[in-house]
Amino acid sequence: MSLECILLAMIREPAAGYDLRKEFAQGARHFWSAELSQIYPTLERMERRGWLKSRRQASQKGPQRRVYRRTAKGAAALHRWLRSEPVMGTERFAYIAQLAYMASLGDLRQTERFLGQLRDCLFRFQKLLEDAEGALAQERPRFPDDLSDEEFHSLLTLRIGIRSLRAKVDACDEGLNLIAARQSRLTKDVPHVPLD
Amino acid sequence: MSLECILLAMIREPAAGYDLRKEFAQGARHFWSAELSQIYPTLERMERRGWLKSRRQASQKGPQRRVYRRTAKGAAALHRWLRSEPVMGTERFAYIAQLAYMASLGDLRQTERFLGQLRDCLFRFQKLLEDAEGALAQERPRFPDDLSDEEFHSLLTLRIGIRSLRAKVDACDEGLNLIAARQSRLTKDVPHVPLD
DNA sequence: CCACGCATGTAATAGGTTACATGATTTA
DNA sequence: TAAATCATGTAACCTATTACATGCGTGG
Numbered sequence: 001m002s003l004e005c006i007l008l009a010m011i012r013e014p015a016a017g018y019d020l021r022k023e024f025a026q027g028a029r030h031f032w033s034a035e036l037s038q039i040y041p042t043l044e045r046m047e048r049r050g051w052l053k054s055r056r057q058a059s060q061k062g063p064q065r066r067v068y069r070r071t072a073k074g075a076a077a078l079h080r081w082l083r084s085e086p087v088m089g090t091e092r093f094a095y096i097a098q099l100a101y102m103a104s105l106g107d108l109r110q111t112e113r114f115l116g117q118l119r120d121c122l123f124r125f126q127k128l129l130e131d132a133e134g135a136l137a138q139e140r141p142r143f144p145d146d147l148s149d150e151e152f153h154s155l156l157t158l159r160i161g162i163r164s165l166r167a168k169v170d171a172c173d174e175g176l177n178l179i180a181a182r183q184s185r186l187t188k189d190v191p192h193v194p195l196d
Numbered sequence: 197m198s199l200e201c202i203l204l205a206m207i208r209e210p211a212a213g214y215d216l217r218k219e220f221a222q223g224a225r226h227f228w229s230a231e232l233s234q235i236y237p238t239l240e241r242m243e244r245r246g247w248l249k250s251r252r253q254a255s256q257k258g259p260q261r262r263v264y265r266r267t268a269k270g271a272a273a274l275h276r277w278l279r280s281e282p283v284m285g286t287e288r289f290a291y292i293a294q295l296a297y298m299a300s301l302g303d304l305r306q307t308e309r310f311l312g313q314l315r316d317c318l319f320r321f322q323k324l325l326e327d328a329e330g331a332l333a334q335e336r337p338r339f340p341d342d343l344s345d346e347e348f349h350s351l352l353t354l355r356i357g358i359r360s361l362r363a364k365v366d367a368c369d370e371g372l373n374l375i376a377a378r379q380s381r382l383t384k385d386v387p388h389v390p391l392d
Numbered sequence: 393c394c395a396c397g398c399a400t401g402t403a404a405t406a407g408g409t410t411a412c413a414t415g416a417t418t419t420a
Numbered sequence: 421t422a423a424a425t426c427a428t429g430t431a432a433c434c435t436a437t438t439a440c441a442t443g444c445g446t447g448g
Contacts, residue, residue, distance in 0.1 A: 002288070002293060003435075003436090005293075006293050006297070009293075009296075009297035012300065016399075017400075017401095018398070018399055018400080028296070031287075031292035031296065032288050032289070032293050033286040034436080035437070036400080036401085037403095037436090037437075037438080037439090038435080042435095059398070059445095060398090060445095061397075061399090061446075062397075062398030062400095062443090062445060063398070064400085064444090065398090065399065065400085066400075078300070079301060082297065082300070082301050082306070084294075085313055086294065086310065086313055087290035089288070089290050090229040091287060092198070092227065092229070092287075093228070094282075094284075094285050095283055096226075096353050096356060096357070097202050097205075097224070097227050097228050098278055098282065098283060099352055099356075100205075100224065100353045101202070101206075101278065102278050103344075104205060104208065104275075105275060105278050110278070114282065115352070117281055117282055121284055144374060145378065148299075149302075149304075152299070152378065153295060153297070153298055153307065154296060156295055156374070157292050157296045159367045159370060160292060160364050160368070160371075163363035163364065163366060164363045164367070167360045167362065167363035168356050170359060171360070174355060175356075178348075178352070199408090213427085213429095214427055214428080229408095230408085231410085232427090232428080233409075233410080233431095234407080234408060237429090238407095255416090257425075257426055257427090258415090258417055258418090258425075258426030258427050259414095259416050259417085259427050259428070260427080260428090261427065
């Protein structure tokens with residue numbers, strides 16, 4: 001459902017599957033991803049359902065393109081999705097699961113190492129989004145007032161992503177501090193021989 | 197892969213599929229979810245692979261249970277996963293996608309309404325995690341020092357979730373302010389008749 | 393002529409959801 | 421005796437990933 005609606009939204013101007021993948025690799029990469037092998041059959045299905053209409057078209061470079069445009073029915077489906085409540089599909093965070101069960105390794109240094117790696121990944125991702133925000137702000141004397149509506153909505157999504165990532169990076173740092181404290185407690189306070 | 201490893205981690209003590217679902221509905225709900233219809237065949241597959249060993253066992257209440265325990269091979273697979281790098285599977289955020297393309301409704305008030313709803317959802321979720329953290333801290337005079345290793349790792353995951361959610365709630369508030377500013381700009385600064 | 397980017401697709405597999413079927417035991 | 425909870429499972433379907441097949445056109 002979500003993928004179909006995202007594709008509908010991306011086909012503002014007529015577009016081929018190949019174009020849409022670029023969108024997922026660029027503008028939409030921080031909230032969704034899809035490969036060509038998923039995009040092509042999905043577009044076909046949507047055409048069968050009457051949400052899209054395709055025609056073959058010669059390309060400047062390479063073979064013929066199949067270019068899709070939205071139908072009125074497709075636009076209606078898109079607007080239904082956009083006006084519906086926020087879709088909070090059960091998100092899955094494998095790295096949090098790893099952290100949650102890492103106690104069973106019985107070695108806090110593993111957790112420390114893991115949190116460090118996680119911090120780095122998240123920070124790199126944060127920088128990526130900050131760059132995207134910077135690109136939006138560039139050459140705009142009245143930022144964010146002089147953004148187009150599309151750009152303004154991009155900004156809103158970037159702000160959520162950036163703040164969330166910064167917070168996660170901070171939480172990793174906090175976790176590393178908690179581990180350091182816990183480790184020093186283990187070497188200092190806990191006697192090796194039980195007190196009985 | 198991740199689901200299998202999470203199940204392995206959950207089967208610290210021998211457990212039946214029915215028990216494991218409760219874990220997903222309680223302790224693990226903020227980073228993963230799984231239904232019984234997925235859990236049962238996954239456990240079977242893992243047993244065929246030699247990661248688990250099951251035996252039927254009478255229950256206090258209701259029909260016979262099929263109780264699984266980890267094999268040495270299963271424990272090895274779990275430890276490989278825990279020692280591997282953070283698994284950053286391409287996360288999908290449908291609600292961010294909705295926001296990203298909401299410009300095509302051509303009505304900022306829709307975006308305003310949506311951000312308000314989103315804020316509420318995220319805030320409720322934040323409260324849930326804060327309650328879980330509170331339950332960990334309760335009755336612990338030396339919190340977080342007197343947590344078991346398992347509880348300490350739970351705390352680490354809760355801290356990441358709580359900080360991230362707080363940040364997203366703040367970003368929604370920021371977005372609502374930006375929209376207010378943008379709307380007042382539209383009614384004040386932009387002339388209804390183009391200048392030229 | 394070869395590598396690269398353009399362009400469309402198929403096949404096999406894995407991961408996940410929804411709905412349904414079955415039946416035991418306990419509690420109101 | 422009806423409802424709730426315990427307990428296991430199947431079937432159909434949808435969503436997503438990985439690997440592979442095919443072929444055009446341009447630039448080095």
